Amino acid sequence: MIFLENVSKHYSRSKTGLPALKNINLNVGANEFVVLVGSSGAGKSTILKMITREEKPDKGKIIVGGIDYADLRPRHIPFLRRKIGVVFQDFKLLPKRTVFENVAFAMEIAGMTNREIKQSVPKAIELVGLTGKESSFPHQLSGGERQRVSIARSVVRQPKILIADEPTGNLDVRHSWDIVSLLEKINNCGTTVLLTTHNMEIVKKLKRRVIIVDNGQIVFDKRTGSVEIPQQRRGLK
Ligand code: ADP
Numbered sequence: 001m002i003f004l005e006n007v008s009k010h011y012s013r014s015k016t017g018l019p020a021l022k023n024i025n026l027n028v029g030a031n032e033f034v035v036l037v038g039s040s041g042a043g044k045s046t047i048l049k050m051i052t053r054e055e056k057p058d059k060g061k062i063i064v065g066g067i068d069y070a071d072l073r074p075r076h077i078p079f080l081r082r083k084i085g086v087v088f089q090d091f092k093l094l095p096k097r098t099v100f101e102n103v104a105f106a107m108e109i110a111g112m113t114n115r116e117i118k119q120s121v122p123k124a125i126e127l128v129g130l131t132g133k134e135s136s137f138p139h140q141l142s143g144g145e146r147q148r149v150s151i152a153r154s155v156v157r158q159p160k161i162l163i164a165d166e167p168t169g170n171l172d173v174r175h176s177w178d179i180v181s182l183l184e185k186i187n188n189c190g191t192t193v194l195l196t197t198h199n200m201e202i203v204k205k206l207k208r209r210v211i212i213v214d215n216g217q218i219v220f221d222k223r224t225g226s227v228e229i230p231q232q233r234r235g236l237k
Contacts, residue, residue, distance in 0.1 A: 001161065001192050002028040002051060007060030009046055009216075020046040022216040024060070028194065030160075033187045035203055036196040038213035044196040047213065048163050051194070052084055053077060065160055082110060085154030085162045085191075089169035091146045093138045099125065099149050100134040106153045124156040128182060144175030148182065155186055162186055164195045168202065176202060 004026040010019040021043050028034050036044045049055040051064055053072065062069040065083050072080065093102050103121045112120075125131055128148040138146055147167055154162060164183060168176035180195070180202055187193045197203065203210055212220035 001030040001032070001065060002026065002194075003061070003063040004047070004050065005061040007050055007057045007062060009050065009055065009057050016041075019058075019216050021050070021057070024050075024216075024218055026211070026218065028192060030192055031187070031190060033184065033193045033206075033208040034195070035206060035208055035210050036194065036213055037198075037200075037203055037210060038196075040198075042213040043216040044213050045165055046216075048086075048165055048194065048196065051161070052086060052163065053080060078110075082157055083160045085157070085159035087147070087150050087154050087162065087164040087167045089166040091138070091150045091170075093146060093149055093153075095138050098135050098137055099130060099141070099152075102138070102149055103152045103156050106156055110157060112157075120156050121152075124152040127155065127186070128152045142175070143171050144178055147171065147175070147179050151179070151182060151186070155191070159191065161192045161194065164193065166196055166198065168197060168199060173201070177205070180206060 004024050007021055007024040008019055009021040014020065024043075024047060026047070036047065038044050046055065050057055050062055053069065064080070067076070067080060094105060097105065100121055103124055104117045107117045107120065122131070122134075125134060128151050130145060130148050130152065133141065133145065138149070141149070147170075151164075151167075162183070167183075168179050171179060176199060183193050183195060184206075210220070210222040211218055
């Protein structure tokens with residue numbers, strides 16, 4: 001489903017002067033649930049941006065959902081984005097739109113008909129447990145509920161992949177776990193999930209494939225069981 005081979009990325013305006021990603025190799029199968037862990041600045045978001053094509057690699061191969069990014073043209077990007085739902089730490093909801101309208105908006109911009117919107121939006125709202133709150137505005141909801149709206153908006157078009165970049169970063173422990181449980185439910189319905197988190201409690205409790213990113217490299221992958229200590233950490237150059 002997601003395949004990265006020898007992917008490197010150096011931001012031209014990098015403050016550290018160091019590459020953000022160094023020869024990343026990653027293979028995530030359909031229906032997997034993968035947790036990316038690592039300290040701030042490790043490169044987690046950059047890996048996700050490689051997958052969403054928000055950023056381009058300097059080198060390396062990326063294939064997502066059968067699409068080789070080397071062949072990707074700008075006109076294919078909306079089609080690609082339909083396959084990938086994204087959830088952010090800060091929810092990114094439209095403050096003057098209701099819950100229903102926020103979820104519907106994702107379909108409107110994708111050119112879906114009113115009929116499709118009326119069919120799909122209530123299902124997505126039900127999936128995230130917000131039935132009854134359709135007419136509420138974001139400021140009338142708790143942080144956990146806002147994140148649920150953002151998840152409903154991301155899954156309403158039934159993406160094959162859901163990317164959640166620190167979705168629990170602004171939430172307390174109980175709401176964080178609710179959100180992670182919801183991501184598991186979505187994964188159980190057949191969506192591949194990539195989650196980044198700082199929260200080690202979540203990582204331990206989840207019991208899913210864990211990938212540790214450090215200094216632009218994958219240093220641990222629970223599935224393969226490999227622990228690759230980066231060369232500079234071993235004192236090698
Ligand atoms: P994480 O998500 O693990 O916190 P990031 O992928 O955001 O890490 O960042 C990895 C490195 O790339 C950091 O050193 C960060 O400062 C740098 N970086 C990220 N985005 C940009 C950007 N748009 N321009 C310049 N440097 C960036």
